Amino acid sequence: MSVASFIISLFGFTILAPLAGGLLAGIDRKVTARLQSRVGPPLLQPFYDVAKLWHKERWTVNNYQGFYVLMSLVFAIIAGVIFFAGGNFLLVVFILTLSTLLFVLAAYSTRSPFAEMGAEREIVQVMSYEPMVIIMSVTYYLAVGSFNTNAVLTLGRPIITYLPLVFIGLLFILTIKFRKSPFDLSYSHHAHQELVKGISTEMSGRTLALVEVTHWYENILFLGWVGIFFVWGSWLAVLLTVVALVVVYFLEIFIDNNFARVKWSAMLKWAWLVTIVCAVVNMASLNWSWLG
Amino acid sequence: MGSLTTLNLAFLIIFPVIAAGILLVIRNERVRGGFVVVMGALIILASITFGVRYIGGPGAYLSVDADWLSYLALAIDMICCLYVLLKGIQHKRVWAVVLALLQAVLVICFEVFLAHHVQITHEIYVDAFSAIMVLVIGVIGGGICIYANGYMVDFQKHEDEHNKPDRRPVFFSLMFVFLSAMFVIVLSNDMAWLLTGWEVTTVCSFALIGYTRTDEAIRNSFRQIYMNLAGGIAFSVALIILAAGVNGATPMLELDKLIASGGSVAVMLPVMLLCFAAFTKAAQMPFHTWLLGAMVAPTPTSALLHSSTMVKAGVFLLIKLAPCLGWGFNGVTVALVGGLTFLACSLLAISQSNAKRVLAYSTVANLGLIVACAGVGTAEAVWAAIFLLVFHAAAKSLLFLCVGTAEHHIGSRDIEDMDDLFDRLPRISRLMALGILCMFMAPFGMLISKWATLVSLADTGHLVLIVILAFGSAATFMFWAKWLGKVLAVSQSAHPVEKGVHRTEWFALGLMAVLALGLSITFPLVSQVSVVPYLESTFGWHLGSTISFDNLAIMAVIALFLFAIFIFQFIRPRKKPDIGIYMAGIGTDTEHREYRNSLSGVSQAGQRNWYLSKAFGEKTVTPPAYIVSIVLIAVGLGAAVLIGLGLIQTGGLL
Numbered sequence: 001m002s003v004a005s006f007i008i009s010l011f012g013f014t015i016l017a018p019l020a021g022g023l024l025a026g027i028d029r030k031v032t033a034r035l036q037s038r039v040g041p042p043l044l045q046p047f048y049d050v051a052k053l054w055h056k057e058r059w060t061v062n063n064y065q066g067f068y069v070l071m072s073l074v075f076a077i078i079a080g081v082i083f084f085a086g087g088n089f090l091l092v093v094f095i096l097t098l099s100t101l102l103f104v105l106a107a108y109s110t111r112s113p114f115a116e117m118g119a120e121r122e123i124v125q126v127m128s129y130e131p132m133v134i135i136m137s138v139t140y141y142l143a144v145g146s147f148n149t150n151a152v153l154t155l156g157r158p159i160i161t162y163l164p165l166v167f168i169g170l171l172f173i174l175t176i177k178f179r180k181s182p183f184d185l186s187y188s189h190h191a192h193q194e195l196v197k198g199i200s201t202e203m204s205g206r207t208l209a210l211v212e213v214t215h216w217y218e219n220i221l222f223l224g225w226v227g228i229f230f231v232w233g234s235w236l237a238v239l240l241t242v243v244a245l246v247v248v249y250f251l252e253i254f255i256d257n258n259f260a261r262v263k264w265s266a267m268l269k270w271a272w273l274v275t276i277v278c279a280v281v282n283m284a285s286l287n288w289s290w291l292g
Numbered sequence: 293m294g295s296l297t298t299l300n301l302a303f304l305i306i307f308p309v310i311a312a313g314i315l316l317v318i319r320n321e322r323v324r325g326g327f328v329v330v331m332g333a334l335i336i337l338a339s340i341t342f343g344v345r346y347i348g349g350p351g352a353y354l355s356v357d358a359d360w361l362s363y364l365a366l367a368i369d370m371i372c373c374l375y376v377l378l379k380g381i382q383h384k385r386v387w388a389v390v391l392a393l394l395q396a397v398l399v400i401c402f403e404v405f406l407a408h409h410v411q412i413t414h415e416i417y418v419d420a421f422s423a424i425m426v427l428v429i430g431v432i433g434g435g436i437c438i439y440a441n442g443y444m445v446d447f448q449k450h451e452d453e454h455n456k457p458d459r460r461p462v463f464f465s466l467m468f469v470f471l472s473a474m475f476v477i478v479l480s481n482d483m484a485w486l487l488t489g490w491e492v493t494t495v496c497s498f499a500l501i502g503y504t505r506t507d508e509a510i511r512n513s514f515r516q517i518y519m520n521l522a523g524g525i526a527f528s529v530a531l532i533i534l535a536a537g538v539n540g541a542t543p544m545l546e547l548d549k550l551i552a553s554g555g556s557v558a559v560m561l562p563v564m565l566l567c568f569a570a571f572t573k574a575a576q577m578p579f580h581t582w583l584l585g586a587m588v589a590p591t592p593t594s595a596l597l598h599s600s601t602m603v604k605a606g607v608f609l610l611i612k613l614a615p616c617l618g619w620g621f622n623g624v625t626v627a628l629v630g631g632l633t634f635l636a637c638s639l640l641a642i643s644q645s646n647a648k649r650v651l652a653y654s655t656v657a658n659l660g661l662i663v664a665c666a667g668v669g670t671a672e673a674v675w676a677a678i679f680l681l682v683f684h685a686a687a688k689s690l691l692f693l694c695v696g697t698a699e700h701h702i703g704s705r706d707i708e709d710m711d712d713l714f715d716r717l718p719r720i721s722r723l724m725a726l727g728i729l730c731m732f733m734a735p736f737g738m739l740i741s742k743w744a745t746l747v748s749l750a751d752t753g754h755l756v757l758i759v760i761l762a763f764g765s766a767a768t769f770m771f772w773a774k775w776l777g778k779v780l781a782v783s784q785s786a787h788p789v790e791k792g793v794h795r796t797e798w799f800a801l802g803l804m805a806v807l808a809l810g811l812s813i814t815f816p817l818v819s820q821v822s823v824v825p826y827l828e829s830t831f832g833w834h835l836g837s838t839i840s841f842d843n844l845a846i847m848a849v850i851a852l853f854l855f856a857i858f859i860f861q862f863i864r865p866r867k868k869p870d871i872g873i874y875m876a877g878i879g880t881d882t883e884h885r886e887y888r889n890s891l892s893g894v895s896q897a898g899q900r901n902w903y904l905s906k907a908f909g910e911k912t913v914t915p916p917a918y919i920v921s922i923v924l925i926a927v928g929l930g931a932a933v934l935i936g937l938g939l940i941q942t943g944g945l946l
Contacts (some may be wrong), residue, residue: 001842059870060781067861078850088843090743094734095850101733103775108777110874111712111884116777116899123773124902130766131759136732138750147747201874235818265907276759 001087001148009085013220021216022046024223028253035257046212053209061110066207068106073214075099080221086150089137096221098178100126103199103214110202111288116196121186124264128183128271129173135279136225139166142286152231158240160229162286167229171248173224173271177222179215180256183267193261298354301416301479308335309470312465319461325441328464329796332438335471339430343423349821350829352421353481353548362407362416365488369399372495376517379498386516391521398528399487401419406535407484410545415482417548420826421678424786425478428685432600433471435803439693440467440592442794446588446700454502456867456901463503470496474601478608480549487527490569490605494520497602500593503588512585519579523572530565539938547612551830554621555616561936563616564929566609567626570741572604576663577633577921581657591696594648598655599689604681607659608667611677611728615830618669619752622933625928627667629921631760633660636917638767643905643913647695647705650771651688654731657764658684658738665745668752669830678745678823679815683737686811687730690804694724697797701789703922708900712783717790719780722862723805728779730808732772735847735854737812744839767908774901785883811862812851816844 025046033040062064079096082088100122106120121252137147143162144151152159158166169226176183181190186199227250230241262270311331318324340795371398380388395582398717444460451458456715476489494517524567534550537543541558553559575583583603584607587594610617610626617623626933634657641653658680665677669791698713698720699705713721732737742765811818872882880894889895906912934940 061511061869061871061873062784063867063869064780064782064861071857081848088840090746091734091843091846094739094743097769098734099767101776103774105777105780109780109782110873111781111783111885113897114874114876116781120774120899120902121776123770124904126539126773127766130769131762134746134758134762134765138513138762141747141750187605228504272763275762278761279759280755283758286754287755 001085001150001291004086005150009081010052012223013080013084017080017220022094024219024249025216027195031250032257035253037190050209050212050257053212054206054207058205058209058257061112061202064109065106068102068109069203069207070209071108071215072102074100074101074208076093076217076221077082083149083221083224086148088147089149090147093133097126097130098231106203107199109269112202114201116193117195118186118201121264122199125176125183125186128172128268129176131272132169132173135275136166136170139163139279139283139286143284144285149228152228153233155232156239158230159230163229163282165278165282169274170225172274173213174222174226176267176271178206178252180252182259182262185263185267240250242262295544297352300338303338304342304430304475305472307338308468312468315465321445322371324460324464328441329438330466332434336431336434337436339426343427346418346423347420348825349420351417353414354416355413356415362484365485366399366403368488369491370396372491372888374785375495376498376521377770383510383514387518388514390825391518391525395521395525395528398525398532400527402532402535402572406532406768407545410535410543413546414480414546416479416879417481418479419829420822422478422610424678424682425823426475428604428682429471429478429600431807432685432689432804433474433596435800436592436689437467438598438796439800440464442796443592443696444464444590450493459503463500463590466496468499469594470596470601474605477605483531483545483547486547489533490527491524493602493605494524497586503589503591503593505849506588508576509588511897512588514583515585519572519582521830523569526565527569530562532756533562534559539936541935551612551615553616555618555620557935559616559849560622561932563613564622564932564936566613567622568925568929570609571605571629571925574659574663575609575656576605576629576916578659580633580637583647583650583656586612588851591692591699595689595696598651598692599685599903603655603659604685607662607666607677608682610663611681614666614669619933621928623667624670626752626926627664627757629924630663630667630751631757632917632921632924633657634915635760636765638764640910640913641771641910642767642902642908643910645707645901645903647707647710648706650775651695655688657768661742661745664757665748668733668748668754669753670748670752671827672744672748675823675827676748679737681806683730683741683811685806686726689908690723690801690808691727691731693797693801694720694727694803697793697801698724701793707778710778711781712786713779714781715786716788718788719790720793722857722891723801724784724806725776725779726809728772728776730812735812735850737815738802740815740839740847747839785933809855813848814854815848816841819844
């Protein structure tokens with residue numbers, strides 16, 4: 001991670017990611033609506049929503065919550081900047097976990113029963129996806145020989161060819177990270193769920209706007225994780241990556257609209273099972289190919 | 293080695309013992325208070341002087357030409373055995389009597405028939421790692437002794453209500469003896485002396501755990517002594533084998549020579565036995581129950597056992613032996629036992645609501661991680677292990693002291709009762725939050741050490757351990773995050789009850805907080821100055837790319853940033869909330885979370901944390917973990933016996 005790439009990423013990610021993330025949310029809502037035979041809101045609706053939230057009157061249940069949410073946003077941005085600057089993959093994962101923790105603390109600080117329920121669920125979600133995320137970054141290292149995300153640019157072929165199972169595991173837990181049904185336990189956009197936005201129950205106005213923006217940043221970062229599997233030292237990579245991202249995101253929307261929310265225990269069990277199988281088989285095959 | 297060093301060494305080891313002797317006869321509370329503070333401060337200063345001198349140095353060896361010291365060590369061994377023997381008879385515990393007798397016989401056999409035939413060149417050594425250990429023991433241990441002062445005043449008030457005798461003189465003197473024994477362990481090159489220190493810590497913690505003399509305390513203290521005597525016996529057998537020179541090995545009793553032998557087949561069995569002894573001391577599965585039981589003792593004891601002494605003696609020995617481990621039967625056994633312990637205890641901690649029990653499981657889990665690193669045995673893994681040890685000592689003692697003080701002021705150590713601690717104990721709760729963050733979150737030290745562990749596992753191809761670490765870390769997030777959430781929940785109606793926390797307690801809490809945070813911020817520097825030189829001299833290793841200096845620096849900057857921003861946030865004047873919390877439109881008093889129920893009465897809404905006890909309770913997790921750990925240790929020991937004694941030739945397998 002050179003200073004130049006860091007500065008480019010700092011400005012590039014900080015400015016472009018929310019635009020792309022908001023647009024993605026708009027497309028998401030549009031596609032979802034079409035899947036449900038509705039027309040759906042305008043493409044730019046997420047931006048209108050956030051703008052409206054921003055100008056709402058400020059009501060807060062305590063003066064810590066907003067601070068935690070702001071810090072959560074800051075660390076999500078830092079994680080993204082390091083990732084797109086070609087920095088250390090594990091560092092990205094750890095800083096993003098810090099961001100998530102701060103979001104959980106924001107909910108806890110309110111002592112609201114609904115928010116606390118959401119916070120508990122969020123923690124279980126973290127516990128469900130974290131092993132796969134850690135294993136993804138370690139197997140990335142095993143395949144590439146470096147933790148730096150820019151190391152893929154020197155490869156002769158994309159790492160999906162080394163880590164196909166890890167990629168499938170990542171897709172599975174991304175459903176949790178994108179907050180998509182069936183794993184949208186703590187924070188959902190489906191009005192029919194029993195607890196829709198548990199973790200953000202007490203967040204309103206600007207605080208809620210920041211939560212939305214954080215989510216946009218995160219989504220772009222996650223798409224970066226998907227994309228890195230298809231990048232190698234060739235211009236063809238751009239094409240392949242774009243196709244892969246479109247397919248993956250459509251798949252997530254499709255899953256979101258076709259599965260009913262499950263209980264935490266099912267989420268934990270499935271996520272861990274998929275992680276173990278994918279991780280062990282893929283790592284073992286990597287290792288054997290070294291020996292051979 | 294100048295005379296100054298000898299003086300400093302002698303001071304570290306002898307001075308606490310003298311202090312302990314004097315403490316036995318001081319009955320006045322105020323006099324004792326002053327004395328303990330002065331002695332604690334002196335030990336802290338002495339260890340800092342010592343640590344600073346040697347922390348970056350190449351290491352030095354010292355020979356002590358005094359036979360009487362060896363006789364003294366033997367006498368102390370015998371006193372330890374005798375004490376356990378008498379206690380065993382008093383409480384009718386057959387196994388304690390049997391084990392103590394066996395240990396006594398082994399030590400006498402060793403001293404009489406073998407020890408004198410082995411030439412010992414250097415009895416004492418000092419290197420950067422032992423300097424680090426001296427700092428951990430002296431600064432954190434000394435701080436805990438000072439803390440104990442105020443704590444035990446409150447503790448005794450409670451005891452007086454039940455007409456219990458005041459046994460504090462014994463308590464304080466045991467604490468100081470403990471420190472002295474730990475110094476012996478980390479500075480002895482003569483393994484017979486190391487064993488003496490080892491046995492003294494075992495017996496001291498036996499007496500400290502049984503301090504309150506309740507049935508539970510006595511039961512738990514005997515559980516501790518069974519397990520640790522078994523470890524002590526394994527240690528003695530290892531010494532006998534080493535001194536006898538079985539299977540063509542040169543007889544040796546010096547730690548540096550054993551390490552230099554690099555884990556050759558001839559020393560395989562004694563190394564495994566020493567690892568076994570370390571497992572018992574470091575409370576690895578299946579021996580973890582003694583550490584859980586140890587929390588019946590007053591909190592300063594727990595803090596001391598968990599952070600700077602006792603269990604750290606176990607992992608210290610393993611880290612020293614790391615060059616003998618690595619890819620081989622011994623190394624893999626050690627790595628897997630540690631890994632299994634880390635995973636199982638991290639999962640178990642999720643199901644606990646008793647704060648001290650969560651801390652205990654977390655200690656065992658982190659020790660497991662250190663043990664696993666030692667088992668991996670590369671320089672990178674040892675780097676991680678040393679930092680895990682240091683950061684764990686600082687953060688865990690901070691947490692224990694917070695929980696202890698909180699318990700005296702809110703009357704509970706249950707995490708569910710810490711709901712509005714943020715307002716009831718403003719400063720304690722913030723320190724507790726800092727301690728928790730230091731245990732598991734970026735950018736603090738424990739996490740960076742875990743990161744280094746992960747990298748070294750990937751580099752050595754320990755795939756099973758990578759998976760274990762990934763899952764264990766996820767569980768770690770779960771149990772710390774929900775505790776942290778409770779502690780940081782802002783209440784609108786609670787009143788502070790923080791008055792009456794003793795000044796000695798504030799001092800120790802502040803010291804631990806400064807250590808935990810300061811070390812996280814100065815991490816890159818500490819690594820360059822102290823640990824890297826040690827690794828270079830031990831492994832001939834030049835700092836590779838475990839974690840690059842840039843990334844360490846990024847973490848340090850973030851730690852500083854977080855610290856600054858949180859300080860700013862917490863000194864801002866509190867604003868009254870604009871609005872109450874959402875109660876689905878039926879709230880009557882949102883400050884107390886009360887709502888109108890379906891019978892038109894008033895109910896209070898509550899939200900307990902999730903403990904997931906069906907999935908991660910002791911009944912679910914412990915039995916399989918027991919089976920696996922026992923099988924692992926049995927296989928490891930069996931292999932060591934068969935191969936180490938030359939009964940089986942392995943050829944290229946090793």
